[in-house]
Structures are given as C-alpha cells and as structure tokens.
Amino acid sequence: MRTRLKDVAERAGVSVKTVSNVVNGYQHVSPALRAKVTVALEELGYRPNLSARTLRRGRSGMIALALPSVRGPYFSELAHLIVREAEQHELTVLIDCTYGDLTREQTVAEGFRTQLIDGMILCPWQLGATDLRRREDTTPLVLLGERVSNGVDSVAVDSRAVGEAATEHLLSIGRQRIGVLRSLPSNTGGVVSKIRLDGYKRALAAAGLEFDPALVVDVDRPHGVDPRVATDALLDLPEPIDAIFCFNDELALVAMRRLYEQGYRVPDDIAVIGVDGIAAGATITPTLSTIVPDKQQIAAEAVRMLVERIEGDSAAARRRVKAGFTLLPRESTMGLQRVRRRPRTRPARQATRS
C-alpha cells in the first residue's frame, strides 16, 4: 500500500490536517511541527494522491488540448507553445488527437474526461455551430481557428488578411498570373481555405486584375488530388502562370520539387510562396517565402482566455481574438542569393549507383 497522509501523520505524531498543511505550503504551522512532518514526509516518501485531491478540490490542474494531429510542423509547434504557456499557469496539458474526425470532436466538446480536466482548447475541423449550441457540458472551452463563430471564446489568424498579404507580395514583384494550390483536407469544410481565397481575390481586384477560377487547384490529401498532379495542372494551363500561392509550406515544398522536375526555375520562371513558416523552408534552396502565423500569440491568448474562464465567472462575454502573422520574403520570391562558386579542386564525381 502506498503511503497516505494518515501514515505520515502517525509517523510524525501529528494530525492529518497538519501534514496536509505542510504539504500544501500553508503558512500557519509552527516550525517545530513543520520540521517533524517534513522528516516523516521524506522518510516515507510520501506522494499525494492527485485523484483524491482533485475530487476534493474540484480542480485537477490539467487542461486538454484537442488537435487534429500532433504530427506535422504546424500543430506540433502549436502544441509545444500551448504546453509552455500552460506551464506558466501551473497547468498540465493532456493532448488528444481528433484526426479531424467529427465524432471525436463532438466527444471532446461534449464532456471529455469530465472533471479530470479543468478546461480545454479545441481545434475543430468538422465541428459546427449546431454541435456547439447543443453542448451541455459546462467545462470551459476555447476554440482555435475560424471555423466556428458561435458564442464560444476563440482565437484565430485572419485568413483573409493572409490571403491578401501573400497575393500582394507576389503582385509587388511583378507577377500577374498567380496560381493557387488550395489545401482542402478531405475532412474539413475548408472554411479557412475559402476565406484565404477571398483574400486572394481581393488583392487581385485591388490591383485591377480579374479573378480566373482556372488558376485555383484543389489539393485534397490524402484521398484526393496529389499535390504533384495539382502542380502539373497549373503548369499545363494554356496561358502560363508566373507564381504559385500554396496554402501551406509542405505543399509549397512539393510544388517546388515538381517545378524542378518539370524544368522550371524558382523564382525566375515561377515564384512560390507558402504559409506556416516550417523550419525546412528556411533551409532548402531556394529558401521558401512564407507567411508565418503568430503561433506564440495564439497559444498565449488561448491559454489566457481559458484560465480566465476557469477562474472567473463563466458569464463574461465571449471573445474572438485575432492573432497576427508575418510575411517572410525569401528566395522563392525574391530571387536566389548570389553564391560564390568555389574553385573545384578535383574532378566532379559520378555517383556510383549500386
């Protein structure tokens, strides 16, 4: 049997309450007793039973983070930041993967790990306003993304502004026919993609250009159009394109590879811009121009709002926070950095295929 508070009390010759006081860092304990208790605590190797404490306190100090996935550069970074942020508030994060599955998202919204978590942050892909209205669970909830505009706290980047910024950047370097590789994860309503495309259209309109639907190709991984095929589709257009706006960096990487395979040069022939700011983008050649959402801000705001809900009156008005982003112009739009060609000291090798 595990050592309980009671065991420690007996050992130290004090009451349970006193031990509890010491464990919880209460002020009003005489030094003498505190010392005795501390020794007993140490000797018995006491560890509080968090379930019991949670049951009693009605608080566990844990929050859930429900994401479509924890894999992939975007969500893993976001998860990391949220975990860090939660730590600041002495909260532990329980991560749950929804796989963008509606049923799972509903389960989460509708009382997941009840009473074991003090609140949760959910990034919905399919969950709709209806689901949320039906919601009976009273656990504080903060939503990530623009999907739902219901009476729930949420934080998201302004996708329209993102679409606009990317497009404006491409226009600013003289590109006129801008293809779009739009990611439509098969399991999403694609709200974000839709809004981003609005931004694209707006930027075009502001530049006096007409929107051409043929320039927009949907990429629907993993069950839909392969990104390579989608890129080819853009390249095969009768009137050639001079830039591609990819809705995420991973897509951009694939597109750039495809452009290489098809003999196009980036950015000379075709400029490429992505969204996310994944690490590889800074390292590949050409380095990838991209738009970086302020994940740190997203994490901080989400946790802050959640903590407020947990601690404060749940009655406060629902808030909708807009997170910022940054345009990072790099080589895939601005042109390759000049490199110094080294004198070659030995003949170029042939790779020996085995």
Added chain:
Amino acid sequence: MRTRLKDVAERAGVSVKTVSNVVNGYQHVSPALRAKVTVALEELGYRPNLSARTLRRGRSGMIALALPSVRGPYFSELAHLIVREAEQHELTVLIDCTYGDLTREQTVAEGFRTQLIDGMILCPWQLGATDLRRREDTTPLVLLGERVSNGVDSVAVDSRAVGEAATEHLLSIGRQRIGVLRSLPSNTGGVVSKIRLDGYKRALAAAGLEFDPALVVDVDRPHGVDPRVATDALLDLPEPIDAIFCFNDELALVAMRRLYEQGYRVPDDIAVIGVDGIAAGATITPTLSTIVPDKQQIAAEAVRMLVERIEGDSAAARRRVKAGFTLLPRESTMGLQRVRRRPRTRPARQATRS
C-alpha cells in the same frame, strides 16, 4: 451543481448501484431498469466524474509521455504514434515536456502526477542510472532511448547499427573521406551520438580505412557551434571530404544549404546522408538519403510493455527491446534524377526586388 450518479438514481427511481451498473455496462441489469436509467442518464446529461472514479478504482486510464520536446519532426511523430497506440489500449496520453532538463526528468521519474496516471513513458536526456536506482515511486515506467541501461524496461534503436549502415552506404557509393556532423545537444550526455560514432568507426575499419578525428565536428545547438560553421569546418579541411554523415535530417538540410552556398554540388562533389526520415527530406532537391528509425515499432513496444506492467505483476524481468530502422537511399547520395528541361515559352524573369 453537476449531475451525479445519485441524481440520476433519484430521477429513475432506482438505486445508485443500478445506475453505476448501467454506466459501466454491467450485464446483470434487467432490461426494464436499464431502459429507465438510460433515459434518466440522457435527460440529465450525466457525465461521470473521472476523479472520483479514479480514486475509487485506483486507475485513471491515463499514461504520461515525457519528452524533451513535442516540437520537431522526430518527437512529434513519435508522440503521435504513441498516442495512437495508447488509444488501442483505451489509454489517454498526458504529454509533458522536460526540455531535456535534469530536474524535470527527475521530477517525472520520481512520482509525477502520482495516482493520476497509471504509468509513464520517459525519454531521458540527462537522467542517469543513479537517479533511477534511487527511484521510490512504483508507477510503471518505460524508457525510450539507449541512455539508461538500468533495471527498467526500455526500447531503443541500435545506434551503432545506424552509424554503421549510414557509413557503409556512403562507402558503397565510393566515398572515402566521410565527414561527420555530430549533434550533441548541450544538455545530453550524448550517449546516442557516441554509439553512432562507434558504428561509423566500425564501418570504416571493416573497409580498411583509418579513422580521422578531424573529420568529426560537433554541432551543439542552440548554444554551441552553428551547423553552418560546422559544415564550413569540414569543407576547410586540408584533405577534402567527399561525403557528410549528419546525425539528423535537420542538420543535413542545413549542411546541404551551406554546401550550395559554398558552391559544392550534392552528391557529385559531396554526398549527404541524415537520420530520422523527416517529411521535407523527400521533397527537397536533391531528396535526402536518410536512415529511418521504426518509430511505429518503438511506440508499439513501449506501450505494450507499459500496459503489461500496469496490468501484470510488476515482478517480471526488465526488458530491453531493440527497434529496427531502414536505410532510404535517395538523391543526396545516389545522384539526381534526370529532369526534362521544358522548352521555355517566355523569357526568364528577373525577380523584382521591392
């Protein structure tokens, strides 16, 4: 107040026990009562209080996963797989970031979230055998990696074999002077790096080549030598190298960029191989040859062993499972795929700098 078992019981006009039976799917409940209870459950929107249940059962159905970070391609993928694997066993995963910090690792090993988690999987970077011997907490524990060889269950890839395989591959394509970019996270004892280097030496020896310490450069992010500088160091060696073995793919990406900046061609001048199998490696040009640890196996074995500990007698002998890996030869060692140069239909553009 939240609806409790008792409330449901009153509503349905039955005892608490019966409701509990229904909730937990007990067999021996008469259909009539079951129906009544189900209705009451629905009407009141009952959600079990997991803290109470945990306290009573002595099991929470949660396990902790303590990693240095959840960011980055390797750990995020691993976390993902472990979460999936845990789900198969109806376990929820609580993720904790240690940042490779010794104190935090000790905290985790020494009774983290006691009684709230049924077991844990820890990937130690600094924790030593001493810490583990001292361990008083009885929560089942499984270790990831080769760091500790104590009386604890663990699963890890054979780093020596990895080092050997990478080196042999480079030798097999005719490279003889193989530089090593060795990652030594500032907070690690670098056990893995050491063992991998052993593999490198062994492969060299087997090929009748002498080991040259000058060929090994340590990269110590974020506080130590910049990977770019480290790459330069290899390039500045009096006797030129013809290959680089990078201890992880991210490092390889940086090295390849640096090679480009310095005017070397990959793989013609210098072949590059990494370890991890990150997604970007399949997409960049040249695609990155790499060694992919079988993360799925690691995840599966870790969870399996943990579950056995949780359910079975804790007395069973400690096991040390070796996970497999795969060599993925790609363009960065095998040579570029031939590309078709398209007829250019319009003059090459100049990127207009704004």
Added chain:
DNA sequence: CTGTTAGCGCATTCAA
C-alpha cells in the same frame, strides 16, 4: 495554531 470530522462522487462490499 492544531485536531476532529465530514464528505467530494464513485464502485463495491454485503444483504436482501
């Protein structure tokens, strides 16, 4: 300042 006691919500003895 410290001890006694009740009860958080649930699962589970033991009776019926």
Added chain:
DNA sequence: TTGAATGCGCTAACAG
C-alpha cells in the same frame, strides 16, 4: 438482480 452502506485519500469547516 438490486439496494444500502462503506471507504478510496484528501481538504476544508469547525472546534478547541
């Protein structure tokens, strides 16, 4: 098959 009572370990009222 079902109901009543007990206690999991802890914290917070309330006494002392």
